[in-house]
Amino acid sequence: MARKKEYLEADVIDKAMNLFWRNGYENTSMKMLEKEMGINKFSIYSSFGSKYGVFTESIKSYKEKTHYMFEKFEKASNGVEDIKQFFYDSVDVCNQNGNEKGCFLTNTYNEFSESEDEELKDQLNSFMVHLKKLFIEKLRMDGSKDEDTILKQANFLVLAKHGLAAATRVNNQKEIEDYIEMTFKNI
Amino acid sequence: MARKKEYLEADVIDKAMNLFWRNGYENTSMKMLEKEMGINKFSIYSSFGSKYGVFTESIKSYKEKTHYMFEKFEKASNGVEDIKQFFYDSVDVCNQNGNEKGCFLTNTYNEFSESEDEELKDQLNSFMVHLKKLFIEKLRMDGSKDEDTILKQANFLVLAKHGLAAATRVNNQKEIEDYIEMTFKNI
DNA sequence: ATTTTAACTAAACAATTGTTTAGTTATTTA
DNA sequence: TAAATAACTAAACAATTGTTTAGTTAAAAT
Numbered sequence: 001m002a003r004k005k006e007y008l009e010a011d012v013i014d015k016a017m018n019l020f021w022r023n024g025y026e027n028t029s030m031k032m033l034e035k036e037m038g039i040n041k042f043s044i045y046s047s048f049g050s051k052y053g054v055f056t057e058s059i060k061s062y063k064e065k066t067h068y069m070f071e072k073f074e075k076a077s078n079g080v081e082d083i084k085q086f087f088y089d090s091v092d093v094c095n096q097n098g099n100e101k102g103c104f105l106t107n108t109y110n111e112f113s114e115s116e117d118e119e120l121k122d123q124l125n126s127f128m129v130h131l132k133k134l135f136i137e138k139l140r141m142d143g144s145k146d147e148d149t150i151l152k153q154a155n156f157l158v159l160a161k162h163g164l165a166a167a168t169r170v171n172n173q174k175e176i177e178d179y180i181e182m183t184f185k186n187i
Numbered sequence: 188m189a190r191k192k193e194y195l196e197a198d199v200i201d202k203a204m205n206l207f208w209r210n211g212y213e214n215t216s217m218k219m220l221e222k223e224m225g226i227n228k229f230s231i232y233s234s235f236g237s238k239y240g241v242f243t244e245s246i247k248s249y250k251e252k253t254h255y256m257f258e259k260f261e262k263a264s265n266g267v268e269d270i271k272q273f274f275y276d277s278v279d280v281c282n283q284n285g286n287e288k289g290c291f292l293t294n295t296y297n298e299f300s301e302s303e304d305e306e307l308k309d310q311l312n313s314f315m316v317h318l319k320k321l322f323i324e325k326l327r328m329d330g331s332k333d334e335d336t337i338l339k340q341a342n343f344l345v346l347a348k349h350g351l352a353a354a355t356r357v358n359n360q361k362e363i364e365d366y367i368e369m370t371f372k373n374i
Numbered sequence: 375a376t377t378t379t380a381a382c383t384a385a386a387c388a389a390t391t392g393t394t395t396a397g398t399t400a401t402t403t404a
Numbered sequence: 405t406a407a408a409t410a411a412c413t414a415a416a417c418a419a420t421t422g423t424t425t426a427g428t429t430a431a432a433a434t
Binding site: 002003004005006039040041042043046 | 378379380381382383384
């Protein structure tokens with residue numbers, strides 16, 4: 001047919017994701033994307049349509065990247081201990097390569113919470129609702145908790161997870177560990 | 188001498204602050220500032236020099252706005268109970284007028300954590316260090332805690348406060364309350 | 375080998391960004 | 405009342421944003 005593409009879309013999206021993850025959407029320019037992705041504007045547009053297209057693909061890629069973590073979490077059956085492990089796993093993903101980028105989804109939530117991009121916001125909200133459901137499910141495994149306590153603790157953990165995601169942009173591994181241990185001390 | 192200014196700088200900065208608080212720096216344009224502040228670009232520039240000048244003045248104004256809260260906190264002498272009250276006061280400031288804007292400083296930290304604005308980042312970091320010192324001071328009041336525990340708990344509380352600030356962009360008053368109560372359950 | 379087709383480079387695009395300037399209006403003071 | 409001065413309006417500014425287009429290069433297929 002014709003000339004062959006010189007890059008894999010999955011590869012360049014992975015690079016774009018890291019850029020968006022670190023700097024957010026607005027603070028990432030096409031010029032930065034060109035440099036980081038290693039391809040020309042034309043190629044970016046022909047592959048992803050727009051800057052926003054690159055962004056949504058990056059989010060998709062992030063979700064795939066963290067999918068194994070959720071699968072492991074959903075399959076586990078040790079109750080609260082699983083939630084704690086999920087917290088640790090999340091931190092590992094966030095802090096890989098020694099970076100302090102926080103959670104990409106949480107960062108995006110913070111940046112877009114006042115935007116009018118309802119679709120994106122819905123997506124992020126349903127992610128949190130899903131998380132809460134999983135927490136409730138695991139909390140129920142203990143058997144000894146009443147529903148009211150379970151709901152309260154689930155709310156607490158969702159916020160704690162959100163906070164932790166924000167905090168991984170700031171603090172070091174040791175403090176993060178202390179934080180997680182303290183969080184689960186009376187759950 | 189000459190014509191009189193038709194606005195008070197403190198007034199228009201207050202309006203600008205609310206805009207930056209809600210949308211962040213990059214997502215706030217001069218056009219939005221003109222509209223919200225109710226004055227012309229020329230006036231903005233003659234009063235504050237630049238968009239960034241408006242921003243730094245907004246931060247200053249935010250600090251003044253929340254100063255009374257810190258004063259109250261520093262003067263208090265009921266230990267952990269004071270910290271808890273400080274958490275509640277912080278939430279009140281963030282959620283005034285039914286808004287969900289989070290903490291202006293935390294938002295700013297998140298937006299600028301990858302920027303090269305070292306002065307601003309230093310400012311925000313020293314704010315956190317100060318907070319931690321205050322927490323340690325209050326934790327010591329209990330008398331029964333050893334220094335190692337105090338440090339761990341202070342670290343925990345700083346992150347919890349940071350997380351709470353991020354979370355007030357998302358959740359409702361009731362969930363926030365649950366979160367605070369749970370946070371202090373075993374401190 | 376020639377044609378076809380698609381990915382490449384690079385330049386131009388319109389729109390928006392933050393910023394400055396020129397010209398007008400109003401208030402103060404002498 | 406007239407001169408001086410500073411705040412106003414509005415237009416132009418250069419630079420950067422995301423996006424598109426024109427022209428070149430290279431790999432398939434006939």
